[in-house]
Amino acid sequence: MSKIAFVFPGQGSQYVGMGRELIKTEIGERLFSQADEALGFSLSGLCLDGPAEELIQTYNTQPAILTVSTIVFEILKQRGVQPLMVAGHSLGEYSALTAANALSFPDAVQLVRIRGQLMYEATKTIEGGMAAIIGLSAQAVEEICRQASSAGSVQAVNYNSPVQTVISGEKAGIDKAIELARNQGAKRAISLPVSAPFHSSLMNPVAHEFQPKLERVEIKDSSVPVIANFTAQPETKAGDIRWNLIKQVNGPVRWSDSVQSMIQQGIDTFVEVGPGKVLTGLMRKTNREVACIPVETPISIDEMVEKLK
Secondary structure, three states: OOOEEEEEOOOOOOOOOOOOOHHHOHHHHHHHHHHHHHHOOOHHHHHHHOOHHHHOOHHHHHHHHHHHHHHHHHHHHHOOOOOOEEEEOOOHHHHHHHHOOOOOHHHHHHHHHHHHHHHHHHHHHOOOEEEEEEOOOHHHHHHHHHHHOOOOOEEEEEEEEOOEEEEEEOHHHHHHHHHHHHHOOOOEEEEOOOOOOOOOHHHHHHHHHHHHHHHOOOOOOOOOOEEOOOOOOEEOOHHHHHHHHHHHHOOOEOHHHHHHHHHHOOOOEEEEEOOOOHHHHHHHHHOOOOEEEEEOOHHHHHHHHHHHO
């Protein structure tokens, strides 16, 4: 019997047309309708028909991905597929918490809309960016950031796989870190098309502003363990979950450690729940011995259920 964890994607997995088959299902129609009502505009229309330049705005992307992921999760649950634990990459942690009954869906979709709006506002006042370093260990990237910090604030923030680390900070620090990484033999060291230094200490003002908004939302103990981005450990208590969501804004996403934590607890099958295959790709770079199955349409759900029989 497979020991299953559900993992939920973050920003970057969105595309116009996502959810087109899902909205034809009863669950999809209901949850898209709930999202539209909670937000006061047609999120469903934005997901299905775009325009792309609106969908990629972080305040739209975040509720859109969460909604599609939650619909896929609810269909899986209806089909009798239940995870032993859940995790999500950055934004995906909110989808994971919704799946674990720690957040209600209407609260979650409104909360990530607010999170996205605060992040968008931050791009106007906080200058900086992010870059991906591929082909060096996390420890090597951390040392590069320490050296590059003489040029400008920069730190490792997304530990995506043993050989892929994303850095975040001021432009001068990022540029210096990219130069050092290339000199040290990185396969790739490239700036990412983002408008702010997310998950870095430069986001402290956003975390401070987000905290009171998060405090107003009901969070319950989770029904299954949620591997938190910030700790890479299983969390179930409402108070710990809330603290981790605040720390996640200006703290690192320990994704590689989170995956290893789940494997150490016996997970042998990961299901990527939602749009895209980003986490499946990272899984192959982390541990090729475990299965990772991306699902985002009724057909792919049917195929996965057959595989697990």
